[in-house]
Amino acid sequence: AQTVTQSQPEMSVQEAETVTLSCTYDTSESDYYLFWYKQPPSRQMILVIRQEAYKQQNATENRFSVNFQKAAKSFSLKISDSQLGDAAMYFCAYRSAEGTSGSRLTFGEGTQLTVNP
Amino acid sequence: NAGVTQTPKFQVLKTGQSMTLQCAQDMNHEYMSWYRQDPGMGLRLIHYSVGAGITDQGEVPNGYNVSRSTTEDFPLRLLSAAPSQTSVYFCASSYGPGHAEQYFGPGTRLTVT
DSSP states (O other), rough: EEEEEEOOOOOETTTOEEEEEEEEEOOOOOSEEEEEEEETTTTTEEEEEETTTTHHHHHHTTEEEEETTTTEEEEEEEEEEEEEOOEEEEEEEEEEEGGGGGGGOEEEOEEEEEEEE | OEEEEEEOSEEEOTTTOEEEEEEESSSSEEEEEEEOOOSSOOOEEEEEEEEEEEEEOOOOTTTTOOOOOSSSBEEESSSSOOOOOOOOEEEEEEEETTTTEEEEEEEEEEEEO
């Protein structure tokens, strides 16, 4: 079974600064997807960014980018120019690309990000 | 297009009571899933479905039943609620194989006293 680990329960950053959230995972599969989800106080789960394991290029979405290290099974999220609205719980998640496994996500424990003005 | 909807948003139950959490999607998604979220544990998969009439257990299925009679609906039933089922419940859906993203509903906060 796959596991996802987020070793930073809490992080803080100054507004306009850069912060990196860590995520490691364990799998024996070669084809899979990785995600970062944001959960603000509203509780809604919002997809921030995704990475396909077969792609060597790291995904980017505006101020959000990832550092995907497949051999090391590491998938960190970098938030540049942090804004107050980035304050939220962030979850790393894994999804197999095999068969019907696409219906199942495995989540990490979450990292609570605080943005200080 | 409402996306994924869940009802109710909040619910308080007494131990031993039963209830059904409703989930519906209007995107013609094949896959639907139920997760529970507890502090410090992220989201854990309860049950999932890969199409109408097909369901399977996830990581924490005990105490919950599901069925999927239509593509749109995927209700989660608690037959005899226990305090350990106090949690926030999320329903999610996605297109079939080859499509990565899951779309989440707004969640239901359930308290069992």
